[in-house]
Amino acid sequence: MPDQQSAGAAGWVGHVLAGHRLDALIGEGGMGVVYRATHLRLGRTVALKVLPPALAADLDYRRRFEREAAIAASLEHPNVVPIYDAGHTDGVLYLSMRFVDGEDLGAVLQREGRLGIEGLCAVLGPVADALDAVHEAGLVHRDVKPGNVLLVRAGRPRGGQVYLCDFGIAKGATAAGSDITSAGQYMGTPQYSSPEQIEGRWVDGRSDQYGLACLAYRCLTGEVPYPRPEMAAVVYAHLAADPPRPSRLRPDLPAAVDAAVARAAAKHPDHRFPTCSAFLDALRAAAHTPVPRPRPRPRPTAPYPTAAPRPMEPAATTRAPGGPTRRIGTEDPAPDDPAPARTLPLPDTAVVSEPGQPEPGQPEPGQPDPAQQAPPGVPAPVDVRAERGTDDHSVTVSWTAGGPQDVEYKVTRLTAEGRRQVVGRTRSTGIVDGAVAPDAPVPVYEVTARLGTTVSPPVGTSTGGPAAEPEPPGGIPAVRHLVVTGPGTLAFEWPPGITEAMVVVRPDRLPETPDDPAATAWKITNMRYELDGGLRLPSSVPLPCHVAVASCRRVDGGLVVAPGFDPSATTTVGS
The missing domain is CATH 2.60.40 (Immunoglobulin-like)
Incomplete structure (x- = not known):
């Protein structure tokens, strides 16, 4: 192999790496170079990603890269680019995956412009499903952006297929501050990065949902959520600015689209949707929400007031039997009266009630107030087990649901230092932990069920690892x-x-x-x-x-x- 520093990425074309002939340079970025390559023994065209030698020099990173590649390769999802092989040779790390004959979403948006809601859901729906599968496997993508969404060209095999690529390999889920990178690169793309990712805190699947919301905004409006001239201003906007609302650039969009994007891009992870698919479901529902026609403003009788304005008094109202409420002294606009060019929509919470009807959110007369009722309990999972595979050294944690509710499970592991680290969150009854070293004992795991803001008592395993510290009699254990x-x-x-x-x-x-x-x-x-x-x-x-x-x-x-x-x-x- 040529020296990467002297020859550059293009200088590798024509050489052989780990049984792959590098045929053409596809693209390059801060976390590696991608080639179209031929697997010589199988005669198959693949995409070969080569990571920087500085990462391959880190033994811990290399081991984790291979473990996470093994987990990703085990994913069976139609919208995840299949991984064929991963390893290290000649001082570099490589990843062999399916070659997708198409273009990325960024190129499509550059050529075709903004997408409608239906088109957006057709493209990002499969991406959301793929992200949820990645999260259930214990990985976090951490770089959801147009360049990592691939669309197969029409007329090619699998034409129209949407793929998510470059997930969780160089950027696996880790605790805050523990990303292994000798090169010191920023993990992610600032325009699509969540606040917790920017601040170096723990990230999980909800961080990818934030990136997906930014991507949805980009598809709908043609702009990134926070267009700023300086990168520092972009980072600050992700941390402090109001959530993006597509209707500011697309007044034709329903308010429900704004609400869905704002929730998925909330600053606090707990305020987002439970899954990426739930976010897309909200967008699909918004596609069928009519856009209310704004009511024209009353036309003034004179260009300027002729006297000092008097305090406004509530207008009297009258109501015909069975008819709508009308204000005395005003006329309803004609049905064909054109609406103003730009009228701010009413807030989502502005709802007008008919006289004698309960206010929105209030219980019917004689019915109990739901706010006064105690929230139902969340049944804890039972029979929590942790087992290491024979061929795959990852640890599989599984359990039995404690009840029929559709709950979210959080899985943590107990470290040798006595701390709890999050493995991941899932709505299934199992998860794969690929961050345990092959020669380490199986840790003690703890699974907690969560429904809304209510959580169940944690249930742990007892196989391997240090025993949990007992609670002091008659008190709460202290931090x-x-x-x-x-x-x-x-x-x-x-x-x-x-x-x-x-x-x-x-x-x-x-x-x-x-x-x-x-x-x-x-x-x-x-x-x-x-x-x-x-x-x-x-x-x-x-x-x-x-x-x-x-x-x-x-x-x-x-x-x-x-x-x-x-x-x-x-x-x-x-x-």
Whole structure:
């Protein structure tokens, strides 16, 4: 093989790598180069991705790359590009996959312009299904963008087929700050990256959903969600700007499209849809939502007021029997009266009720108020098992559903240091963990069912790994080892079975108890679903400050806070 630094990517064409003859350069980017190649022994045309030698030099990265490639190769999904082989040779990592004779979505949008809702769903629906399959396998794509969506050319075999490519191989799901990359590249494309990915926090499938929402916005409007001249401004917009609303550039779109995109692109992962397919279902439903015709504004009788305006009084109304309510002193517009060119639509919450009818969201007379009813419990999974394969060294975690509800399961593993790390989330009753070293024992896993904001008690395995720390008699186990990892950023260890915590701050000295009357306290609800041990203090907290963290637990629907702190769960932030 030629030297990559001197010859460049094009200089490799014509050479043989791992039994593949490199026939043509297809494309290149920060995470590798893709060639059209021929597998010499099988005589098959493939796409061969070659990763930078700096990554191949990292032994841990190489092992993880091969494990995640094995998981991805086991995926059986019609919209996932099949992977044939992966390995390392001549100082480089390579990945052999199906050659797709087509073009990426970015080229299609460049040529054809914006898509309608039906066309959007036809293209992104298969992508959403493929992403959900990737997430169920324990991987996260982390680079959903037009260039990673491939469409087979019409007239070719599988013409019209949509493929998701380049998923989870160089960018597998990891805890915050633990991405293995010797080259130091940014993992993802800023225009489509979620806030948690930009901030280096834990990412899961909902981060890919955020990227899918940005891609949907791009398809509908022809622009990225936050067009800014500087990349720093793009990053800041993903962190702080309002969610994108396609109707600002496409007034013909129903408000339901805005609502679906805004939810999928919410800043907080818990505010998004449970799956990517659920997001596409919302867009499909929006396609059949009529766009309300805006009511023309009353025409003024004079160009300017002739006297000081008087305070507005509520207009009297009259109602004919069986007819609509009308304002006295006004005339309804003629049916063929043209609507104004640009009229802001009413907010989604603006609903007019007929007299005598209950307000939207209110119960019928004599019916119980749903808001006053206690949420139903979520049955915990049962018979949680963890087994390592014979040929594939990945660990398969499986369980039995505790009830008929369609719930989301979160799977965590207990590390040797006693911390909990998220493996993934799924709506099936099994998941593959490919991040366990082949020579390591099978860890202890914990599975929690979740329905909305209600979670079940966690259920764990007992096969291999260190035993979970028992709960102290008569109390709630305390959060341990609180440390400062950056300006205003904390990291701490969760005790087993705890999913919520309360952060307590005092400006003068360390808080004595969680209910310290001189302290400022706020609760982090289900924080383990988001950060798994890390927290960035809100900007409203002045530094320096003294911080402590107390465990919380839900008992009969109420929040119970631990009476004290572990001595190690206190620290000072700021100079």
